Amino acid sequence: MFQAMPYDSTRSERFESVLTQLVALIQDEPNSIANLANASALLKYSLPDTNWAGFYLYDGNELVLGPFQGLPACIRIPLNRGVCGTAASERRTLVVGDVHAFPGHIACDAASNSEIVVPLIKDDRLLGVLDIDSPIKHRFDDEERRFLERFAAIIAEVI
Template sequence: MFQAMPYDGTRSEQFEMVLTQLVALIKDEPSAMANLANASALLKHALPDTNWAGFYLFDGNELVLGPFQGLPACIRIPLGRGVCGTAATERRTLVVDDVHTFPGHIACDAASNSEIVVPLIRGGELLGVLDIDSPLKDRFDDEERRFLERFAAIIVEAI
């Protein structure tokens, strides 16, 4: 069922394949944790040149580490702090080409150089964020942002 990118299709086709795989993985599974765990594993293996992919969940006060793939991470992130906390507060996707220039960046993994964070929002309520890090600078582009926002929308419906 799973095939890591890249393969012989276009990048857009690869993204569509990953979205199809996500839907198949979470179909009829009521456990939010299981769905988030599979989603983070799917992204980590599908996106080349990434070193962390996972979720932080909003507990009503701050973001708390959820299922992820990668090295151990910061457990709690205050709203408004770092890329994740800022994306959650502003409720918009943030693409940071060089995390070392981002004010208040939280360095959970010193190898990370770029990051994308997509807020998970349902009915105006913040559920958490999808966070992906890369050791490369300028790793995430607009096409990938759109793909990850679609990925996050599918996750929001499943949790």
């Protein structure tokens, strides 16, 4: 099902291909865990220079680790703590070029230097966050932010 894009394709074409693959992966699958697991694997293998891609799910009190690809991670994150907790509580995407400069950053993987976190929201209800880390500072840009917000919106519909 996963198809790597040729190197001569444009970045926007690769993003569109990933979104198409995501829809194909989750189509007709009612299990949220299976969908999140496949979505995190799709992202990890589609986004170069990343070391962690996955989800934290909101349990009504805090964020709890969900399916992911990467090294073992922090299990629980309070709202307003770290990049994930801040993005969740503010319900907005955070792109952090240097996580070491982010107040209250939670270092689950010492190799991570930049991070993007996109809230998962459906019907104005917080479901969790999509979290992607990179060992490269300033790895994530505005085009990638827009792509990941579209990715998160598709996922929010099926969890």
